[in-house]
Amino acid sequence: MAFTGPAEPLPCPGFPSKPSRSIQGEEWKHRPPYKIQTEAEFGPIKWRGKCLCGRVAYILKREKPLNAKYCHCRGCQVAHGAPLQWATIFHKNEMSFIHGSSNLVFYSSTHKSQEYGLPTKVSCGNCRTPIMDEGRNVCLIFPQSIEVEGSNDERRRKMELLRPTCHIFYESRMTDVPDGLPKWRGMENDSDRLDGQGNRIDGPSQ
Template sequence: MSDAESETGKGGQNADTSSNGNQPHQYQAGSSTDREEDQWKHRAPYCIHDKDEDFPVKWKGKCHCGAVQYQLSRDKPLASKYCHCTTCQRMHGAPFQWAAIFHKEDINFTKGIHDLGWYDPTAKSTTHHLPCKVQCAYCRTPIMDEGRNMILLFPTLIEGINTDEGREAFKAQCHMFYTQRVVDVRDGLPKFKGLSDKSPLVNEETGEEMPDCGPNKRQKTDARGSRA
């Protein structure tokens, strides 16, 4: 996503040996010291809850190779959206990104925090600097976008996402950056030119911006330009 919370980027990995037996991943130290760079391990979303009673598990997720695994304590995300920005298209190699927003405290990594890599698509840097994109350093599966306050997870990594319960819990509420789309999606969901609720709506039938009618009236207008 193309906003400060979702343009997740600067990566870098700690100097510990990864759990898959690969060579250690070295930090690329910037203005801060290596000790400061290493503090990410002790803060959410990376600090680990060892006891089940400390972290009620609602969902589990993992990367393609299984080196990185995590749990979620929230029944459903704070919001779920489709992002059509060109950055997401290239980073995911897909027409658009499906992102679910959670608090950083909602996730518990049970395996592979030393198998994580970071990337900043704006600076094209690989040091852990927020906001950043997070991936498995072994199979390169995108894990999440880490913002300064929130994380954006990708529901297709969640176990049980293809069940009725999973689809209902993680269903998207809108499309963002729809004018940058490479495919048309006529699903009746609101479609925004930029960030949702901060930009004009786009008519899904014509692809044109809809008249700015203010936030209260927007809620009464569907994606086809008809009044609800």
């Protein structure tokens, strides 16, 4: 029997609020994180990132994100071609594209459109590397594109700053993840807590 897909749009857990319509014209180019500014204007740089082909590059001035999460919802699985999405949350003014913003492409899973409107998925138009999901106030940046120098061990130690604090939409997981982090059936602090096998629990998550 052919799979016809869900009747409703796949969930967008990072931005559960009602989406906005597209921003008129190219207004988005003149505000963070797309607004062009020098590194001196931006401030001290804590992280640098770029897409696979290198056409899109960005900088971050916050060392530790506001939060970081693993998302197991079906929408993230399909969009990333992976069992889960790892996202780090930053304010928009803490990120700046230093080149390649003209190569960015957008996709609204809510409106099924490439017209810019919040929330939107942002990727490189050339190599299609996912860069972030942009909401009204924050960006969910995918840290796989962040460049960290050093040996593998040194890179892992530095990336601990970006380590997720929990799993969300864990009920939709493709595999169990017994990593000791809190797990939620849906959104964090707004759904049942689950153990590593997906069972509802009342105590601290496993």
